[in-house]
Amino acid sequence: MLTDKELDNFIICKKCNTLHKKIPLHQGGKALCSKCNTFIYKRDNNMLEKSLALVVTALISLSVAFTFTIITININGLSKSLSLLSLFDVLLEHHQYIVGIMFLFLTVLFPFMMLSSMFFVLFFIKIEKYGYAIKRLLILLSHIQHWNMLDIFFISLLVAMVKLFDYAKIEFGVSFLALLLTLILELMVTKNINFDTLWQKYNNIYGEDNDR
Amino acid sequence: MIDDSRFIRCHTCEAVNYDNIEEELLCRRCKCQIHQPLYISYHKTWAYLITAIILYIPANLYPILITKKFGIEKASTILGGIIHLWEAGSYPIALIILVASVFVPLLKFIFILYLLISTKYNLHSSKVDKHKLFYITEAIGPWSMIDVFVVIILSVLIHFSGVQIFPGVGATAFALMVFFTMLSALSFDTKLIKKEDI
Numbered sequence: 573m574l575t576d577k578e579l580d581n582f583i584i585c586k587k588c589n590t591l592h593k594k595i596p597l598h599q600g601g602k603a604l605c606s607k608c609n610t611f612i613y614k615r616d617n618n619m620l621e622k623s624l625a626l627v628v629t630a631l632i633s634l635s636v637a638f639t640f641t642i643i644t645i646n647i648n649g650l651s652k653s654l655s656l657l658s659l660f661d662v663l664l665e666h667h668q669y670i671v672g673i674m675f676l677f678l679t680v681l682f683p684f685m686m687l688s689s690m691f692f693v694l695f696f697i698k699i700e701k702y703g704y705a706i707k708r709l710l711i712l713l714s715h716i717q718h719w720n721m722l723d724i725f726f727i728s729l730l731v732a733m734v735k736l737f738d739y740a741k742i743e744f745g746v747s748f749l750a751l752l753l754t755l756i757l758e759l760m761v762t763k764n765i766n767f768d769t770l771w772q773k774y775n776n777i778y779g780e781d782n783d784r
Numbered sequence: 785m786i787d788d789s790r791f792i793r794c795h796t797c798e799a800v801n802y803d804n805i806e807e808e809l810l811c812r813r814c815k816c817q818i819h820q821p822l823y824i825s826y827h828k829t830w831a832y833l834i835t836a837i838i839l840y841i842p843a844n845l846y847p848i849l850i851t852k853k854f855g856i857e858k859a860s861t862i863l864g865g866i867i868h869l870w871e872a873g874s875y876p877i878a879l880i881i882l883v884a885s886v887f888v889p890l891l892k893f894i895f896i897l898y899l900l901i902s903t904k905y906n907l908h909s910s911k912v913d914k915h916k917l918f919y920i921t922e923a924i925g926p927w928s929m930i931d932v933f934v935v936i937i938l939s940v941l942i943h944f945s946g947v948q949i950f951p952g953v954g955a956t957a958f959a960l961m962v963f964f965t966m967l968s969a970l971s972f973d974t975k976l977i978k979k980e981d982i
């Protein structure tokens with residue numbers, strides 16, 4: 573039987589389930605799966621600081637995206653704006669409660685929860701405190717990740733715009749850019765952050781006795 | 785070389801764990817459940833899948849979008865909307881919606897069914913392929929929400945006194961269908977692929 577420390581030297585590819593022994597990488601190096609070429613892990617000594625900066629910017633950008641107008645359309649002099657507030661107004665008016673609640677969770681709450689939990693995890697690991705909170709947040713993160721649909725909302729926005737293109741004049745609001753920026757930052761964060769490393773750091777801070 | 789089949793990956797924290805033949809396994813690092821007793825996961829996956837397939841029927845039969853023009857209501861279903869878009873010449877959008885709302889859910893149903901049946905009856909196929917299939921099934925799931933989101937966005941923008949667009953019953957059924965398909969994929973245990981006898 574290998575000890576936990578020794579087991580930490582192994583990693584299983586999330587796509588094809590192949591077991592690999594981790595090899596030491598030079599700074600910035602990447603390791604790919606030997607069977608399916610999927611990215612598995614990389615060495616980045618500044619992962620924590622970089623991710624923290626990206627997450628903070630993404631949180632600000634997301635707040636902006638949900639505060640102001642996303643797009644405004646103009647049909648024969650009549651104009652209508654899309655913002656988070658007008659969206660829920662209209663959904664409530666049409667009694668679309670189930671769709672409304674799903675929208676609230678998938679595109680508003682989960683993206684927010686994801687970014688803010690990432691922020692606290694990174695911050696707590698940085699200051700090496702609150703081990704228990706780190707653990708709960710890391711578990712929470714692994715569950716919410718599947719349910720964040722901000723990117724799909726953005727694609728839907730583009731589809732809706734193409735549909736309206738022929739008979740409406742479309743103006744972009746501040747939030748449209750903020751939304752795009754948030755998505756780019758989110759993508760960069762997911763590329764940057766390494767949960768396996770974060771868990772190992774959590775173990776180091778908390779020691780072997782992490783049952784408390 | 786170490787024997788691969790003795791190890792299992794924790795879905796929550798990615799740690800490599802020793803697998804056991806016992807009913808339940810907790811991760812050494814995050815203490816989360818790596819797998820429930822397998823038959824529970826197997827039946828859960830079936831239950832969610834069947835719910836999703838049942839919801840797929842009203843999602844397609846009932847209108848997803850209703851247009852109200854000067855008091856006259858016109859309802860359109862998913863397929864109706866796609867045909868309308870195609871006839872109007874918006875081929876790219878028609879294709880996107882066709883793939884996202886018709887093919888993706890159907891593919892997910894077929895993939896999960898295949899995984900459930902092939903792991904139950906030990907059908908001959910590579911385990912690596914099954915793991916990849918499962919990975920793809922998880923990844924494409926959320927994309928079927930595009931149509932529902934488009935309807936929501938349109939209902940906010942086209943909201944004038946004369947002309948209004950709003951979501952129909954089909955939109956609710958469709959959103960719930962996506963939800964249950966995702967639950968089904970998430971409750972499928974990849975250990976079923978490995979064990980191949982329950």
Ligand SMILES: [Zn+2]
Nearest residue numbers: 585588605608
């Ligand atoms: Zn692989």
Ligand SMILES: [Zn+2]
Nearest residue numbers: 794797811814
């Ligand atoms: Zn774990």
